Amino acid sequence: MRSTGKPSSRIIGVVLAAFLLLGGAALRAQEPDPDSELRTLLASTWDDLMRLDPEWATEVGYPDYQTEWRDRSPEGATALRALMEAALVDLRTIERDGLEPGNRIHYDVFEDFATTLLAAPLTERVSVLSSYGYTSITQMDGVHHSVSRTLRSMPRRTVADYEAIVARVRGVGATIHGAMESLRTDLRAGVALPAVAFTAVPQQVTDLAPDEALSSPLMVAFTEIPESIDETDRRRLLAAAESAYREHLRPAFTELEAFLRDDYGPATRETIGLSDVPGGPGWYAQKVRTFTTTDMTPRQIHELGLAEVARIRAAMEEVIEDSGFEGTFQDFTHFLQTDPRFYYQTAEELLAGYRDISKRADPELVPLFGILPRMPYGVKAIPDFSAPTSTTAYYNSGAHASGRPAWFYANTYNLPARPKWEMEALSLHEAVPGHHLQISIAQELSDMPEFRRHVPYNAFVEGWGLYAETLGYDMGFYQDPYSRYGQLSYQMWRAVRLVVDTGMHSFGWTRQQAIDFFAENSGKAEHDIAVEIDRYIVWPGQALGYMVGKLKIEELRRRAEDRLGDDFDIRVFHDRVLENGAVPLSVLERHIDAWLESAAG
Numbered sequence: 001m002r003s004t005g006k007p008s009s010r011i012i013g014v015v016l017a018a019f020l021l022l023g024g025a026a027l028r029a030q031e032p033d034p035d036s037e038l039r040t041l042l043a044s045t046w047d048d049l050m051r052l053d054p055e056w057a058t059e060v061g062y063p064d065y066q067t068e069w070r071d072r073s074p075e076g077a078t079a080l081r082a083l084m085e086a087a088l089v090d091l092r093t094i095e096r097d098g099l100e101p102g103n104r105i106h107y108d109v110f111e112d113f114a115t116t117l118l119a120a121p122l123t124e125r126v127s128v129l130s131s132y133g134y135t136s137i138t139q140m141d142g143v144h145h146s147v148s149r150t151l152r153s154m155p156r157r158t159v160a161d162y163e164a165i166v167a168r169v170r171g172v173g174a175t176i177h178g179a180m181e182s183l184r185t186d187l188r189a190g191v192a193l194p195a196v197a198f199t200a201v202p203q204q205v206t207d208l209a210p211d212e213a214l215s216s217p218l219m220v221a222f223t224e225i226p227e228s229i230d231e232t233d234r235r236r237l238l239a240a241a242e243s244a245y246r247e248h249l250r251p252a253f254t255e256l257e258a259f260l261r262d263d264y265g266p267a268t269r270e271t272i273g274l275s276d277v278p279g280g281p282g283w284y285a286q287k288v289r290t291f292t293t294t295d296m297t298p299r300q301i302h303e304l305g306l307a308e309v310a311r312i313r314a315a316m317e318e319v320i321e322d323s324g325f326e327g328t329f330q331d332f333t334h335f336l337q338t339d340p341r342f343y344y345q346t347a348e349e350l351l352a353g354y355r356d357i358s359k360r361a362d363p364e365l366v367p368l369f370g371i372l373p374r375m376p377y378g379v380k381a382i383p384d385f386s387a388p389t390s391t392t393a394y395y396n397s398g399a400h401a402s403g404r405p406a407w408f409y410a411n412t413y414n415l416p417a418r419p420k421w422e423m424e425a426l427s428l429h430e431a432v433p434g435h436h437l438q439i440s441i442a443q444e445l446s447d448m449p450e451f452r453r454h455v456p457y458n459a460f461v462e463g464w465g466l467y468a469e470t471l472g473y474d475m476g477f478y479q480d481p482y483s484r485y486g487q488l489s490y491q492m493w494r495a496v497r498l499v500v501d502t503g504m505h506s507f508g509w510t511r512q513q514a515i516d517f518f519a520e521n522s523g524k525a526e527h528d529i530a531v532e533i534d535r536y537i538v539w540p541g542q543a544l545g546y547m548v549g550k551l552k553i554e555e556l557r558r559r560a561e562d563r564l565g566d567d568f569d570i571r572v573f574h575d576r577v578l579e580n581g582a583v584p585l586s587v588l589e590r591h592i593d594a595w596l597e598s599a600a601g
């Protein structure tokens with residue numbers, strides 16, 4: 001057919017359709033994608049948080065900033081707030097209702113995290129990222145503890161790893177000086193630690209920095225250089241470490257100790273409650289909200305604590321009666337605290353006991369959980385320098401990225417205060433199915449923004465740990481009345497916290513009044529009770545999250561059992577609770593309700 005030189009109508013139609021199709025695709029490409037926007041914001045903010053808190057970066061295995069320290073000065077706190085203010089503004093430009101369901105949870109958690117941090121007073125120099133209190137130093141945490149924890153957590157496999165440790169030892173003065181600057185600012189604002197909780201701190205600093213570098217707990221990495229590093233590099237690294245310690249770290253710690261002894265110590269206060277510092281009542285109410293992720297008031301928390309103490313006390317009395325013991329509650333407590341059969345004679349025996357419990361717990365997880373973590377964990381002693389003022393045990397998470405395993409730290413100081421009958425409950429709380437299981441699962445969740453893998457939500461994390469203690473009955477633990485009493489004693493411990501924490505920080509309780517209430521209602525040793533009370537004094541509100549979180553998880557379990565009936569599967573319930581990592585309790589409740597709606601429908 002001969003061409004006329006004009007395009008046919010069919011060709012015109014095809015071209016027009018293609019143009020419209022490509023044009024539509026281009027327009028769609030220009031439309032905002034809220035899911036991508038949120039993921040980009042979370043990733044960039046996480047990178048910025050790692051830059052501002054290099055010690056947190058080391059803890060989670062983030063690859064950069066391994067030679068740097070957090071800026072603990074007031075300027076460092078201001079920079080963190082500025083970052084979160086900007087991130088919150090950007091977050092609220094994203095259309096939440098347009099997000100996929102999983103990303104809505106990320107949105108809600110990040111919004112809560114940012115608003116919580118920004119609600120804290122500017123005088124709260126420590127960030128919620130790694131905060132143990134309301135000042136830059138306490139007997140439990142602060143710059144000296146953080147330096148120790150960070151240097152212990154750094155990778156130690158290659159020459160480059162050890163060069164990074166040397167660089168950090170060399171640069172520690174900046175973070176020490178920043179902490180001192182913040183402490184001076186706090187004092188000018190009328191914010192000081194109570195004297196009773198401060199007493200041990202200067203000696204802790206001194207003990208970390210003795211004359212000889214390799215005698216310092218901070219330098220243990222250089223007493224354990226692996227044989228895979230050749231002798232020439234070993235000698236070079238050791239010489240560099242000793243020089244950095246002598247010229248930088250020890251002088252900085254000596255300066256800090258002198259400041260604490262001569263300047264800060266005389267300014268400490270005789271009162272103990274946060275309500276006694278400027279703006280304290282509102283500050284404490286804010287910390288209650290932060291650590292419980294609820295809107296409960298201090299008064300409501302206090303009343304809840306009194307009710308839980310009464311309930312658990314009745315259960316403890318039943319165990320005493322079932323044991324055949326003849327005597328009062330106080331008589332039974334004295335018996336448990338003094339009979340030699342309940343105590344190990346050496347630290348090695350105590351640690352072996354914890355390891356045995358952990359080994360027995362591991363295989364019992366299968367009937368209770370569909371998802372289990374890959375991260376290994378071990379048991380070791382709390383470092384000597386902090387053991388006298390440390391609680392009975394704690395957990396440090398591992399990091400896949402740096403190859404660091406997780407550790408369950410047990411206190412081997414003062415063995416007569418470490419009874420066998422409390423060890424099962426404590427192991428289940430700190431290791432499995434408690435903190436190690438929950439935190440490691442969170443770290444291993446696929447397609448989870450890094451921020452979400454590591455964000456600390458006290459009520460969820462500690463509530464899960466306390467709930468995990470109760471699973472011991474399903475796992476074959478608590479077979480004798482003494483270990484059952486120990487489990488109830490640990491529940492009582494957390495219920496007492498609700499009363500004494502609010503009592504001291506909101507209702508004018510004295511330290512002795514708190515100690516007496518604790519002693520009247522638990523089997524804890526006198527030393528442990530004093531250490532715990534001093535912990536609550538310097539860390540207002542944190543101890544409230546345990547029982548509040550546990551009660552919420554139990555409430556949601558009962559709701560699921562009632563709703564699903566014979567279809568209820570404990571493994572599925574636990575997986576649903578843990579599958580989003582740590583979240584505010586309100587987010588957890590919405591998630592479980594949505595699952596139940598779907599499962600029941």
